[in-house]
Amino acid sequence: MGKSFFNKKFVLFLLAFTLYIPFAPTARAWDNGVSLTPPMGWNSWNKFGCNVSEDMIKSMADAMVTSGMKDAGYQYVVIDDCWQVRRDENGFIVADPQRFPSGIKALADYVHSKGLKFGLYSDAGKLTCAKRPGSQGHEFQDAMLYARWGVDYLKYDWCSTDTRNAQEAYSTMHDALAATGRPIVFSMCEWGTAKPWLWAGSIGNLWRTTGDIDDHWEGKKKWADGGCCSLGMLDIVDMQVGLEGAAGPGHWNDPDMLEVGNGGMTTMEYRSHFSLWAMLAAPLIAGNDLRSMTPEIKAILTNKEIIAVNQDALGLQGRRVGKDGNKEIWVKQLKDGSRAVILFNRGTAETEVSVSWTDLGYPEHLSASVRDLWAGKDLGKVTGKFSANVGPHETLVVKVTP
DSSP states (O other): OHHHHHHHHHHHHHHHHHTTGGGSOOSOOOOSSOOSSOOEEEESHHHHTTOOOHHHHHHHHHHHHHTSHHHHTOOEEEOOTTSEEEEOTTSOEEEOTTTOTTOHHHHHHHHHHTTOEEEEEEESSSBOTTSSBOOTTOHHHHHHHHHHHTOOEEEEEOTTOTTOOHHHHHHHHHHHHHHHTSOOEEEEOOTTTTOGGGTGGGTOSEEEOSSOBOSSSSSOEEOTTSOEEEBOHHHHHHTTTTOGGGOBTTBEEEOOOOOTTSSSSOHHHHHHHHHHHHHTTOOEEEOSOGGGOOHHHHHHHTOHHHHHHHTOTTOOOOEEEEEETTEEEEEEEOTTSOEEEEEEEOSSSOEEEEEEGGGGTOOTTOEEEEEETTTTEEEEEEESEEEEEEOTTOEEEEEEEO
């Protein structure tokens, strides 16, 4: 009996800690001490575009605290494009004096006074996507100024770069940020064009893997200027398959910011959006108006058990292990040896979805506890497989613990 028990325990140990070694991160992360779990915060672009101001950012920082977002783990308040208007006679970037009359440092100080962190936007080209001054040729000057202002997070875009090499451009800003001595999260928004997951792990803390997300379920949409294209949520999810080996503590694949609460999808679809981003170990950067969230949207963005899947210290990105038409199984190994599992129905009719223990790397005879993370409810002990009816466009997220 003793020998048999030892063998079973040894097998479970190996399964729990070596199952996903082939998919473990191989790139050496930039060791700047930040983003050891995917960053969580808020960014102005998805909801407000260029309509940013000092008063709005202050009110959003206030709302991050009062809404419970801060308590749920969100910490970065990031101003996207359009805060800057020109450079002065010495080449320093100048904030819009009408929209930011107190200056960026004073705004950063206000955000910090709330126990939050502050982020800004720039671009690797001569101009930003909104045709404001970019950082090309001013990388070290800009980084020094950002550090003086108290910036904690830099989103660095890829417009107006012409024939510039992406690895060179982002390495230059990496060096500039490192030279400041301030730990600043470096968010590389290169859109996945140069396959940054292959080289960016030692340069930035996160890198975009796709073009821009749009607030809809599926399908490409042309931009207002006729250019192509923004992507539906599911299009972006499909583009993450196979990239999981690049992610890990300090360096993350970024499938773009969250659209939860912006009105283009149903509450159930937003719940799936959030579940999948959690499974992907993606940065959780909200993009809605935190001041006017419905209870349903707030409940999605602050679900601590789903967030815990995203923030698990092991830092493995979840992967799709099964697909049968509109039915999908996604699995993420957690630090304690358990598995977070998504049973996903992409279709428009309710259907039964099943996951077998062998899909999770467990032996069939294993008895495991199953917990529904959206319902916050234990479903009891299960052996061999777990099945459930999953509604249209729904994700059922369970934690399976041996």
